Structures are given as C-alpha cells and as structure tokens.
Amino acid sequence: MPPRQIQICDDDPAAALITQRGLQTLLGENYTVTVASSPNAAWLACAHGDVDLLIVDPGAGSGSASALVRAMHAFRPTTPILVLTAYDTPGLRAKMRDLGVSYYAAKPIDFKELLPIVTAALQTVPMPSAFPSRMSVYH
Template sequence: MAETVAMRLLLVEDNAELAVLLTTQLQGASFSVDHAGTLGDADALLLSRDYVAVILDLGLPDGNGLDLLRRLRAARRPLPVLVLTARGSVSERVQGLDLGADDYLAKPFAFEELKARLTALLRRPGALLGQSLSLADVALDTVSRETRIGGQSLNLPQRETQLLELLLRRADRVVPKSIVEDQLFGADDELGSNAVEVYVHRLRKRLEQHGASVAIHTIRGVGYLITATEGAG
C-alpha cells in the first residue's frame, strides 16, 4: 500500500440505507469512499483500486466478510481492516482479530467512535495518516483539513484539499495522472476527459493568488509534481 496516498476507503456493507449514511458521514469527514454490497464487488474493487483501509461488514449476501479478510491476509496485504458487525459475541470478535482484523466495532455504533477508531488505525506506525504535511510555506493539517500559506488560513474546496494532500505526500516526485484520477473520484463518478486538469488548474491558481512558495508542474503524458519555488525558505 505504499503507493496509496489519498484517504480512499472501501466500505463493504450490504445494508443500503446504512451504506448511504456512512458514505455521507465519511465524505463529510474528508474521506473518499467506494461502496461494495457483496464480497464479489469488494474483490473487484480491491483488484482495480488502492485503498487506505477497509470497513468490513460480516453478514453479506454472498458469504462471510471474514472470507475477504482471509484472502487479504493470505495475499500479505497490510491493508487496515475495521470490522463492523451485529455479531457481538466475544468468540466471534476473537475469531475476527485472530484472522487479521485490526479493530472490531459492534452495531449499533456512534459515527464519532467509528471515525476515531479509523483515524487511530491510520495513525499506526507505517500507516498513511500523518497529521501535518508541509512544503515551503504551505501546510496542510490532514485531520482538520485546514490549509495554511505562510501561517494564513486558506479555505479550499474538498477535492482541491484532497489534491493538495496527494501532491504533498509525494512532494518532489511525480504523481501519475492515473493515481490522481483514482484517488480524487469514486468508482461511480462520470469523469470528463479533462476533469483532473480542471482541479489541478484551480488549485494552482489559488496557490499562486495567495503567494504560495510552491509550484505545481504538469509533466505531459505522465502526471503532476509539486515543488518549492526557487528561493523558498
């Protein structure tokens, strides 16, 4: 998962109403979310996209969520997995943890607890959620989602904040356009041919207007690169 640089989650949950609610809440907390209602859909998404974590229900129409967990661990994928389930017995929890689940939350639960547990998982050693990212005079708090330039707060829209985070996590390295596309947009989003270019242009313009000592470069045919400008301290 070293190449996964944005906060994209896979939610595996067959209850459509709960899935919509959780997706909305997680997006409000600045995560990007793809939803799978079955093990088959989850397997397909895991093959085609990168995620920072999986939120996994156990009772699914085509099997037990633990089967997906077994496959992930057998493939030695270190992807954090937070299990959600109505099955609350100690033995069932122990079984899930023994199979490699990173945390376990029984239904019903408060969203704030889910968010706190998820954030804790992503802050573990080797995980992706560093609280503060910075380059030259640009800083981004990945928890509050606040961007600051030279100490002054800059109010960025959600996708521009996600794009800035993506670039800052790989500062001075090219981020392929395919990764930007994959991490900024959901699997069901209908993208125009220049959708990524539009968001890059908007973010670049905002940073320039606020005098940021960084530059976003377009590497034609490859992707995008953020660097400190010459003379930046």
C-alpha cells in the same frame, strides 16, 4: 497527492450509505469513501485499486466476509481492516481476532466514537515489506 481510498463492504444499504456519507463528510475531500454491497465487489475494488482501509460487516452469515478478510490478509497484508458489525457476538470477535483483524466496532456505534477508530486505522503506517504491527484496539 491523490485522495486516500476507504472501501466499505456492507449488505445493508441504509447502514452502508450512512457510513459512506458520514465518513465522507467527517473526513473531508482528502478521502474517497466507496461502498460495495458484497464481499466479491469489495474484493475486486481492493484488488485493483489502492485501498487504504477496508471497513467490512460480516453480516448474519459471515462466511464470505471471512473469505474476504482472509484474501486481504494474504494478498493485501498492508491494508488495515476495520470490522464494523451489527452482529456482534463474542464468537465473531474471537474469529475476527484470529483472522488478524486489528480494528473492531459494534453497531449501533456513534460517529463520535467511530471516527477515532477510523483515524487510528488510517494512521497505521503501511510497511511494504512487512505486516503492519497489529494493534489491539477492540471496541
């Protein structure tokens, strides 16, 4: 069984690196965690490969990240998305909820708390012919 794929999209290099290394360490070799520094690069990775979870930080200007979320929703509806953001506001939460994002966490979250959310997201059973049932796990 090939390792499962987690794609991170974060323009803050240190934060992206820590997320990648942390998840890789905590989840083990059954997962491949990769980083894209822009929504474009992340979209390319998701469009070509079999991504099992997209972790995205919409950043200060959430425009292109929102576009990525919309594109995923349209073309890869079975891929769960976790928004992990340093720019948490009620507005952003509402916007992401409206875009159909099921998992949301605000930095500076501890790995101890982040890990269960990532695990839950990965356990969303992909149903090829239908949208995954949305959960309302908002952190």
